[in-house]
Amino acid sequence: MEKGLTARNPDAALRHSRLLLLEQLQQREKEQSILLHVGSKIANARERSDLWDIITVQLLNLLGAQYYTLCLINEDGVTHTPYLHSQEKSIRTRAKDSPIVHAGHPIEDGIFNVALASNEPVIFDLEMLMKVKNIPPYIINWYNSDIREMMVVKICNGKEARGVLYLYAQEHGSFTVDKFNLLLGIADQLGTGICNIRALETIQQQLEAINKYKQQLEQENLYLQEEQKLSSRFSEMIGSSAEMQKVCRLLSQVAMADSTILILGETGTGKELIARAIHHASARRNKLMIKVNCAALPANLIESELFGHEKGSFTGALEKRVGKFELANNSSLFLDEIGELPLELQAKLLRVLQEKEIERIGGKGTIKVNVRIIVATNRNLEKEVQAGRFRSDLYYRLNVVPITLPPLRKRKEDIPALVSHFIERYAQNAGKKINNISHKAMEMLMGYDWPGNIRELEHLIERTVLLTNTSSIKEVLLPAGAKKAGTYHEEEFVVKPLDEMEREYILKVIKHCKGRISGPNGAAVKLNMPSTTLTSKMQRLGIKKEHFVQEEE
Numbered sequence: 001m002e003k004g005l006t007a008r009n010p011d012a013a014l015r016h017s018r019l020l021l022l023e024q025l026q027q028r029e030k031e032q033s034i035l036l037h038v039g040s041k042i043a044n045a046r047e048r049s050d051l052w053d054i055i056t057v058q059l060l061n062l063l064g065a066q067y068y069t070l071c072l073i074n075e076d077g078v079t080h081t082p083y084l085h086s087q088e089k090s091i092r093t094r095a096k097d098s099p100i101v102h103a104g105h106p107i108e109d110g111i112f113n114v115a116l117a118s119n120e121p122v123i124f125d126l127e128m129l130m131k132v133k134n135i136p137p138y139i140i141n142w143y144n145s146d147i148r149e150m151m152v153v154k155i156c157n158g159k160e161a162r163g164v165l166y167l168y169a170q171e172h173g174s175f176t177v178d179k180f181n182l183l184l185g186i187a188d189q190l191g192t193g194i195c196n197i198r199a200l201e202t203i204q205q206q207l208e209a210i211n212k213y214k215q216q217l218e219q220e221n222l223y224l225q226e227e228q229k230l231s232s233r234f235s236e237m238i239g240s241s242a243e244m245q246k247v248c249r250l251l252s253q254v255a256m257a258d259s260t261i262l263i264l265g266e267t268g269t270g271k272e273l274i275a276r277a278i279h280h281a282s283a284r285r286n287k288l289m290i291k292v293n294c295a296a297l298p299a300n301l302i303e304s305e306l307f308g309h310e311k312g313s314f315t316g317a318l319e320k321r322v323g324k325f326e327l328a329n330n331s332s333l334f335l336d337e338i339g340e341l342p343l344e345l346q347a348k349l350l351r352v353l354q355e356k357e358i359e360r361i362g363g364k365g366t367i368k369v370n371v372r373i374i375v376a377t378n379r380n381l382e383k384e385v386q387a388g389r390f391r392s393d394l395y396y397r398l399n400v401v402p403i404t405l406p407p408l409r410k411r412k413e414d415i416p417a418l419v420s421h422f423i424e425r426y427a428q429n430a431g432k433k434i435n436n437i438s439h440k441a442m443e444m445l446m447g448y449d450w451p452g453n454i455r456e457l458e459h460l461i462e463r464t465v466l467l468t469n470t471s472s473i474k475e476v477l478l479p480a481g482a483k484k485a486g487t488y489h490e491e492e493f494v495v496k497p498l499d500e501m502e503r504e505y506i507l508k509v510i511k512h513c514k515g516r517i518s519g520p521n522g523a524a525v526k527l528n529m530p531s532t533t534l535t536s537k538m539q540r541l542g543i544k545k546e547h548f549v550q551e552e553e
């Protein structure tokens with residue numbers, strides 16, 4: 001009919017072809033302006049979500065599609081995975097799951113490779129595809145989400161193919177050849193945009209990794225500084241009582257040997273100080289002693305703390321971690337509060353002590369370690385063994401050289417020297433000149449029973465020094481309920497579980513520090529422990545912010 005018209009009326013034919021040309025020109029102009037608009041948006045995109053907005057809001061409708069997936073070629077060069085896609089909630093298969101399959105698919109899946117091989121977009125009829133054998137699972141899912149037509153186009157950066165944009169429509173005939181030019185232009189701009197954003201993402205990831213590493217180093221540095229501060233204190237060990245002299249003699253006899261040491265004694269009697277003294281008197285003194293508080297960490301973290309883990313060995317193991325056993329190689333490892341070690345880990349510790357090698361969690365092989373073990377506990381380990389809470393084989397393995405520290409009430413003759421020592425230390429810290437203590441105050445100190453031992457005495461003196469504005473300490477403020485000198489009777493002593501006492505005491509100190517945990521005036525400094533240890537103790541003892549905040553009000 002057209003031909004007939006042309007033959008009969010050449011003018012009409014000319015007009016008609018001019019009209020067509022005009023239409024094409026207008027179409028081109030429209031496409032150019034869309035491309036310009038979309039291009040500037042893509043060029044300004046800084047994040048993946050910006051691209052998501054552009055494709056979802058500006059392009060889908062324009063190209064006649066309802067949904068899309070943009071898949072990129074993986075580093076292995078043989079698989080591809082979705083990088084951007086329509087909101088999964090908005091699409092569901094008949095079985096109510098998402099048609100976006102996130103696992104890697106082979107590039108040679110009969111669709112992706114076809115798009116890569118073509119310099120033009122390719123349109124697929126999904127009904128036809130469903131008849132083909134070995135069709136990729138994502139096509140089946142899209143079909144089950146009522147998609148009937150798909151248009152794919154290669155995404156390149158320059159000449160290099162990077163992925164494929166899949167467009168999906170519910171109606172046959174949604175995609176037509178007249179959209180090819182526009183789609184090719186968009187695909188070109190998307191290619192450049194995606195590569196820029198991926199480069200930014202990589203930089204971001206690297207920055208995050210660097211920051212994390214920096215934080216880790218800072219934490220380690222803090223730990224080492226605290227350890228160093230503590231280790232310099234070992235020389236400040238006071239005690240000329242017969243009991244303490246016995247301990248010192250034993251210490252000097254066993255320090256040089258590599259034998260395992262078990263330090264027993266009530267809380268605050270100086271077990272850690274003795275552990276440090278042993279390390280410093282040993283041949284390993286040039287390396288820092290490493291300390292692990294077995295009560296400060298939840299059971300599931302102690303294993304990784306002790307033995308380390310490989311990256312990805314459990315949820316949360318984002319980075320490889322060297323355990324304290326490895327850190328303590330050729331040095332001493334002080335396992336404080338060993339009585340709190342969970343039974344399962346007791347078995348692992350025993351194996352390490354016997355084999356002298358460790359295995360990181362998720363690790364492929366064993367690592368030889370040369371570590372001198374010093375352990376301490378305020379529990380009666382024999383009773384713990386009888387109660388089935390402590391393995392007898394580990395107990396015998398640890399009980400090579402036991403050192404028992406006497407409680408302060410059994411070596412009261414050490415109190416005056418300790419008091420002078422602590423007055424000097426805390427007066428110096430506070431910039432005060434205090435060089436005397438009244439007879440009455442000393443009598444009170446001598447008469448008190450010191451359930452918290454030297455730590456309790458130390459904190460009392462610290463508090464007293466802070467409250468004293470003269471050169472002499474006239475009186476001391478013993479805990480409420482404490483008896484005056486010489487009037488203490490054992491039967492009146494209120495027996496409380498250690499945990500409860502510890503909880504009460506920590507709460508008091510935090511309150512005294514106005515709720516501050518870390519920092520120079522925080523509770524951790526006052527309690528002479530790292531703030532991380534204090535936080536863990538607080539968690540273990542169920543001390544929450546509201547407890548001390550409420551008490552403060």
Ligand SMILES: Nc1ncnc2c1ncn2[C@@H]1O[C@H](COP(=O)(O)OP(=O)(O)OP(=O)(O)O)[C@@H](O)[C@H]1O
Binds near residue numbers: 377528
């Ligand atoms: N003989 C001592 N001379 C001087 N200071 C001491 C002495 N013994 C202990 N201290 C001090 O008392 C505080 C408590 O000591 P340490 O932490 O060693 O006790 P601990 O028995 O390990 O306590 P816990 O069982 O609660 O872990 C520390 O500040 C320590 O420096």
